[in-house]
Amino acid sequence: MNIIEVKNLVKKFGDxxxxxxxxxxxxxxxxxxxxxxxxxxxxxxxxxxxxxxSPTSGEIKxxxxxPEKNSHEARRSFGIVFQDPSLDDELTAYENxxxxxxxxxxxxxxxxxxxxxxxxFVELWDxxxxxxxxxxxxxxxxxxxxxxxxxxPKILFLDEPTIGLDPQTRNHMWNYLLELNxxxxxxVFFTTHYMEEAEKVAQRIAVIDHGKxxxxxxxxxxxxxxxxxSLEEAFxxxxxxxxxxxxxxxxxxxxxxxxxxxx
Amino acid sequence: xxxxxxxxLRQIKRYVRSKSRMIGSLAQPxxxxxxxxxxxxxxxxxxxQGNYIEFLAPGxxxxxxxxxxxxxxxxxxxxxxxxxxxETLVAPVSRFSxxxxxxxxxxxxxxxxxxxxxxxSLLAGFHPTNWFFILPLxxxxxxxxxxxxxxxxxxxxxxxxxxxxxxIVNFLIMPxxxxxxxxxxxxxxxxxxNVVVRLDPLSYGVDAFRGLLxxxxxxxxxxxxxxxxxxxxxxxxxxSYSFSKVQI
Numbered sequence: 098m099n100i101i102e103v104k105n106l107v108k109k110f111g112d113x114x115x116x117x118x119x120x121x122x123x124x125x126x127x128x129x130x131x132x133x134x135x136x137x138x139x140x141x142x143x144x145x146x147x148x149x150x151s152p153t154s155g156e157i158k159x160x161x162x163x164p165e166k167n168s169h170e171a172r173r174s175f176g177i178v179f180q181d182p183s184l185d186d187e188l189t190a191y192e193n194x195x196x197x198x199x200x201x202x203x204x205x206x207x208x209x210x211x212x213x214x215x216x217x218f219v220e221l222w223d224x225x226x227x228x229x230x231x232x233x234x235x236x237x238x239x240x241x242x243x244x245x246x247x248x249x250p251k252i253l254f255l256d257e258p259t260i261g262l263d264p265q266t267r268n269h270m271w272n273y274l275l276e277l278n279x280x281x282x283x284x285v286f287f288t289t290h291y292m293e294e295a296e297k298v299a300q301r302i303a304v305i306d307h308g309k310x311x312x313x314x315x316x317x318x319x320x321x322x323x324x325x326x327s328l329e330e331a332f333x334x335x336x337x338x339x340x341x342x343x344x345x346x347x348x349x350x351x352x353x354x355x356x357x358x359x360x
Numbered sequence: 361x362x363x364x365x366x367x368x369l370r371q372i373k374r375y376v377r378s379k380s381r382m383i384g385s386l387a388q389p390x391x392x393x394x395x396x397x398x399x400x401x402x403x404x405x406x407x408x409q410g411n412y413i414e415f416l417a418p419g420x421x422x423x424x425x426x427x428x429x430x431x432x433x434x435x436x437x438x439x440x441x442x443x444x445x446x447e448t449l450v451a452p453v454s455r456f457s458x459x460x461x462x463x464x465x466x467x468x469x470x471x472x473x474x475x476x477x478x479x480x481s482l483l484a485g486f487h488p489t490n491w492f493f494i495l496p497l498x499x500x501x502x503x504x505x506x507x508x509x510x511x512x513x514x515x516x517x518x519x520x521x522x523x524x525x526x527x528i529v530n531f532l533i534m535p536x537x538x539x540x541x542x543x544x545x546x547x548x549x550x551x552x553x554n555v556v557v558r559l560d561p562l563s564y565g566v567d568a569f570r571g572l573l574x575x576x577x578x579x580x581x582x583x584x585x586x587x588x589x590x591x592x593x594x595x596x597x598x599x600s601y602s603f604s605k606v607q608i
Contacts, residue, residue: 144608147450148449148450149446149449149450149607149608150607150608151607169452169454172450172451172452173452175450177450179443179446179447181443182442182443183442183443183444183446183447184443184444184447185370185374185444185447186442187373187374187377187378188370188373188374192373195366196366196370197447197451199362199363199366200363200366200447200448200451200452200453201451201452202362202452228377
């Protein structure tokens with residue numbers, strides 16, 4: 098059974114087609130890697146799957162629900178760790194977790210237990226009462242991952258979850274996720290730039306570039322189709338070696354502005 | 361309900377933790393109160409209108425509220441840009457309750473800010489005649505705060521970065537404040553001013569504050585309160601509509 102079904106998905110921003118007629122399925126309980134160079138359309142696709150953006154055309158089913166029409170049911174089905182930070186800096190680590198738990202209606206007792214378990218797991222329990230703005234990048238990342246795991250969703254989206262994490266934490270995190278995947282059958286949909294990571298954990302891989310999916314299959318299938326010996330080589334042979342530029346958003350400008358505004 | 365509560369709580373916590381903001385947003389009302397209050401005091405008196413500080417203080421309370429309420433709504437832009445809004449938008453809760461929680465939180469903070477201005481104005485020589493009405497006064501203050509916090513939410517939902525911020529301060533908040541009768545009596549105004557003043561929700565707010573604090577109103581308390589309630593309903597509806605359309 099497929100828990101995610103995407104058919105002919107298109108997203109246009111003005112003249113620019115970010116996602117161009119994309120179709121794929123993810124099976125229930127599968128660990129699925131969504132790979133592509135910067136600006137290939139990964140995050141835009143994830144935003145449409147997670148109800149944050151309306152598609153220009155095409156069809157999405159998340160756990161059987163259309164994110165557009167039944168957004169509430171669709172939202173109940175998934176959890177997400179975003180690519181860029183989404184914590185509240187002015188709240189403590191514990192408060193960020195608590196906030197998430199309440200939004201997702203995790204019963205109080207389970208919530209308390211799980212928050213402690215997860216914060217201990219990412220080694221932030223002794224910093225639970227510190228404001229997030231005092232955290233380093235790695236600590237914030239760990240907190241985001243802990244938060245994403247708090248409500249045990251059916252589908253877990255991880256958009257470049259391991260950016261800025263040391264190999265220990267990365268390893269630690271994947272072990273936990275694999276365990277969760279086995280025990281509760283959680284479907285994991287993730288993106289990453291670390292090919293060896295995808296090679297190690299993903300059961301199936303889709304490679305997207307310029308808004309189109311160019312290959313889907315297991316690592317072995319991708320290797321044999323591209324005649325290569327590692328996923329990294331396969332990826333490069335599929336997407337070429339040209340370095341992509343991502344647009345520098347207004348965020349950087351805003352960061353500076355906010356600092357001034359806050360003081 | 362829980363959603364509304366947790367979002368309300370978040371606004372309160374953020375406010376309590378940023379002492380600099382609390383003090384900072386007091387500076388402007390205090391400056392207005394002191395410079396205008398003492399500066400124009402004798403002119404006002406000679407024109408036979410009585411003590412200007414007594415007249416001005418309720419208006420300055422309105423100023424404290426409107427600025428802090430609109431800003432708390434506009435903070436949505438920060439949440440948009442710094443990602444936290446995504447966290448709330450993908451959660452399985454209705455956008456209406458997210459918007460309502462935030463807006464009520466912002467309104468609570470603004471009401472508190474207004475109460476602080478009231479306290480400071482007492483130090484500056486303001487003597488309310490009716491301490492008896494402190495509860496209805498707080499209700500009126502909260503209504504005004506709700507109107508403008510919802511307005512801020514609406515603006516914050518429509519804008520994507522802070523570039524338009526100056527525009528909003530100069531073309532929206534400043535006019536709303538200056539044309540509200542916060543600084544001058546509403547009697548004998550030129551015809552156009554008379555119309556404009558009546559379209560400004562803050563006019564009714566300031567008028568209600570005056571009625572409750574010094575026993576003088578222009579429109580009458582019943583009118584003030586019903587107009588404020590009406591504006592609050594309209595703006596909360598508009599605010600939640602534009603918030604429901606937010607895409608990231």
